[in-house]
Amino acid sequence: MSDTATSEHSEPVAEHHDGHDDADHDEGHSHPSDWAYAKIAIVLALVTALEVFTYFDTVLDWGAFLVPSLIFMMIVKFYLVATWFMHLRFDSKLFGRMFTAGLILAVGVYLVTLTVFEFWV
């Protein structure tokens, strides 16, 4: 961060630069290297390959573990993209809260909707 930029700003930003003690104002931390991004992409590709592997159930019968396994792998991929590629791991927590609020609202609303329409029966 340039000193010029820091000196022009309001107190919250100045606090951030002084001590990095405000988790809500940590925008601007250095991002990972290109190799780190590539490693995340390799993990994503491997998880996707495993997901597709479950489709060929003549190779291995996943049985009752199929759906939970697929959902777990989906969440892992979601987490990796959101935290690394979308930088939620490095940016201000406020950004993540805005997104999570919408996500939780959507999941809640549509779980209720699916329940009302007896999707689980």
Next chain:
Amino acid sequence: MSAEAVVADQGHAADDHGHDEHATTTGLSHTKLAMWVFLGSECLLFGGLISTYLLYKTRGNGRTLPTDVFDIPFTSVSSFVLLMSSLTMVLALSAVSRGEDDAGRTWLLATALLGGVFIGGQVYEFTSFVREGVAFTTNPASSAFFTLTGFHGVHVSLGIVMLMSLYVASVKGKLTQRNAETVEIVGLYWHFVDIVWIFIFTVIYLIPAD
């Protein structure tokens, strides 16, 4: 807002990594905050479309269901292509943030091309589905399927338009390290589209219908 308008709006001081400091009440970029709020609202849109498909997926009215004609190996390749476009997108941001404009343009173009390959695959998939008797109005299941995946395809297409706008802005010298945040904001949208497909691929394609 067009990409060039966003570029013009990002005239803040920036450090060596292209991070802007913002003279706002939060000390954060309100443009980026607005994008995150927008993406949060998009969760509701796609949540509604996914839920609708889940409710209708077995309603075939005696005709062919989308699940009967799924080509999982083909869709898996499309999914992989879109997933890798997230890597090229983040590499574009990384390059622009370092002031490497040529590399940034290359990665932006690569991302747009991968997105184009995904859309091409979707067009092929839709066409083959129609040939096999599953069209938009065939039954409630097909309507819900085409609406969901079609909306996602429109999002990817809009993302490609944004990426190409960034590419043109970069060629014209209007996209530099100073306003790398513009690339980051378009990148957030692009990664979100990828995340939505991660959900769709698992919930719609891979989890068995019955």
